[in-house]
Amino acid sequence: MTSIDARDVPADPISRERLAERGLDYRVVAADGDDFLPFYRAIRRGFLDAEPTAEQEENAARTIAERRMIGVFGPAAEPGAMPVATIDSWVTPLTLPGAAGRPGALPELEMWAISGVTVASTHRRRGIARALLEGELRAASAAGLAIAGLTVTESTIYGRYGFGMAVPVENIAIETKRAGWIGPATDVTLAYVERPRLVEVLGELHERVRTQRPGNVGGFPFRWETIAGTAPGSTDGAKTRGVIARDAAGEIRGALVFVLSEGAHHAHHVLDVRHLVAETPDARAALWRFAIEHDLVGTVKADLQPVDDALPWLVTDPRAVERTVFDHGWLRVLDVPRVLRARGYAADADATVTVRDDLGIADGTWRVAITGGAAAVTPDEGAADVELGVSELSSVVVGGVSLGSLAAAGRVTGDAAAIAALDAALRSGPAPHLSIWY
Structure with missing residues (x-):
């Protein structure tokens, strides 16, 4: 709400x-x-x-x-x-x-x-x-x-308005026969579920899981209806299938939505993952294993996966998992002090930071003093230790992009020690993840 x-x-x-x-x-x-x-x-x-x-x-x-x-x-x-x-x-x-x-x-x-x-x-x-x-x-x-966000079809447009690519994801293609499976056994049980119920499950799981990783946003019913194939005009509705994962206590901890399409021959079909959501590592592993070991499937494809997913360490040959980084979640800071005060931090830091904003919305200089995982942000008229544009600040604000990488690209300037300290403080574990389009 x-x-x-x-x-x-x-x-x-x-x-x-x-x-x-x-x-x-x-x-x-x-x-x-x-x-x-x-x-x-x-x-x-x-x-x-x-x-x-x-x-x-x-x-x-x-x-x-x-x-x-x-x-x-x-x-x-x-x-x-x-x-x-x-x-x-x-x-x-x-x-x-x-x-x-x-x-x-x-x-x-x-x-x-x-x-x-x-x-x-x-x-x-x-x-x-x-x-x-x-x-x-x-x-x-x-x-x-204090902040705005969007997902984009064209990545060259939005930087000029101060948006920054903040939440990268991975698009994945798996050669199933080559990949194999070496993940641990779990007590997770899987079951197919009808699409109307799948819509409900996806919404319930998303609201629980999105609080586990930075970068995610609230869902909405039409998104789940589209993914589950129940939305009016869905082209793959009749082909969409859903599987839920239950833990030993019988609680639903994950769901997989997929569509099967014909491959080069009868034993090499493609399993296209439309959505994978899991509340526990065991549920996620069980759903990945289901997809990789599905009968007659030679390739599994899945978009919008977290960049730190355990999948490559769950298969025999990690080179069978082709991973392509994609700039998915874009953010735009509107109120620098409020955004920096709202999040937590991984390390202490103290620096004066100047933010440039061509629209004048987030322009200013602030002292950012981070101690004990929290930031005190106050206006400052002194010389800046670190200078950057609002697009660069927006890129690093949820920890998905390194401030040091932007400095190496000439997008952030200032004192090297101050940049390094802020970089360490801004990092996030686990990595940010945005699991939907909006």
Whole structure:
């Protein structure tokens, strides 16, 4: 439960004025108004989806309609006209790193989640995307949010607005016959589950598991319906299967959603993991073993896996596990002191840090004094020990990217000892993980 309803946040006046100068109307789209279905169709067009069916349109009224929707419309557009650009947003919890040596649920911070960013091909190069993204950041900051986030289809766009790639994941392909299995035996039992029940299980597990790793966000019913193949218009719905993992006490500790497709011959089919969630290492190992040892499967594919997954150490030949790092979760700091105070730390550090922000939202210099896993952050007018842009700060804030690596790339400057100390403090164990698209 969040304290802010994004739908109550008005359209950003600066973006509205800038687009009005170009003859474009930037405005909030009401879920019960004439603009809603055209807005939904425009999102589908932007992501190259087919025209929605009546069932999909009806379903949209209970999914994206719960979000704050902004549309950009052409000159003198009539009610019900298709927008030329879209964006939607909502507030959701973001899990942050905890202090080293302190077990239990990790801290959280409310995040402005952004999705549905589209601009029609007929309206490129008119400053629309800039107005949309900057408008979201100004609106979120004005509403009192300290951080924003999104997942992206194009990785070259969002850095210019201060977003940083913060939560890398791995996309995995496994040659099953070559991989073998050497993982330990567990007392986990597996069972197939029907898809409607699978939707419920995925939501329940996600809410428990997301507090175990930084970088994850709250889920939503339509995400689980899409993964389980029960959402209207699902292309693989009838082929989607689900398996749950129970511990010795009979409690559900994990779930695997997958689709099988034909390979080169009858003994080399492909098992495509659509989602794997596990609350315990034993449940995760049991689900991986099920996938790798599945009859007639030669290849297992799985996206959005944590970068520190135990899988390569559970198989005979780790080279049979092809791992490709993917920039999945992007974050954007809006309030430097609040974000740095909200998370825990792995080591002590004390440095004066200057953050540059072209939008002026997170500009400033602060003394960051970290002791006992917590940070005191106070404004400072002295010379900075460390200087970096808001994009770089956003990349390191949940511990998924090394401050030292960014310094080596020339993206962070300052005193080497101060950078090293902050780098050690910002690290996270376990590694951050974002398990869904949003």
